[in-house]
Amino acid sequence: MMTSGSDKYWYNLKTGEVEKGFESPAPDRAGPFDTPEEAASAPEVIKERSRAWAAEEAREDSWSSDTVSGEGGEDQ
Numbered sequence: 001m002m003t004s005g006s007d008k009y010w011y012n013l014k015t016g017e018v019e020k021g022f023e024s025p026a027p028d029r030a031g032p033f034d035t036p037e038e039a040a041s042a043p044e045v046i047k048e049r050s051r052a053w054a055a056e057e058a059r060e061d062s063w064s065s066d067t068v069s070g071e072g073g074e075d076q
Contacts (some may be wrong), residue, residue, distance in 0.1 A: 008032030011042030 006021040010031035014024070018039040022029075030046060033039040 005032045008034065009036050009039035011039045016043075 008020075008031060010019045010021075010024070010029040010033070011017075012019055012024050012028055013030055014028045018036045019029070020036075030042045031039055033042070
């Protein structure tokens with residue numbers, strides 16, 4: 001059985017509403033979630049992940065600043 005996002009729940013970042021399926025454009029949606037309750041908690045999940053990512057980046061920055069000076073970064 002193939003499942004797609006159309007049978008999942010999404011949090012609309014613009015309206016703050018929970019939606020089922022692809023009601024809004026992709027940039028306006030967070031998800032997918034299995035239940036409407038999970039979708040409704042999206043803002044808290046997003047904030048917590050942002051805090052975790054920021055903390056991880058800060059640790060990485062402090063490590064790299066000890067060993068790399070100047071421009072830093074990887075060749076593309």
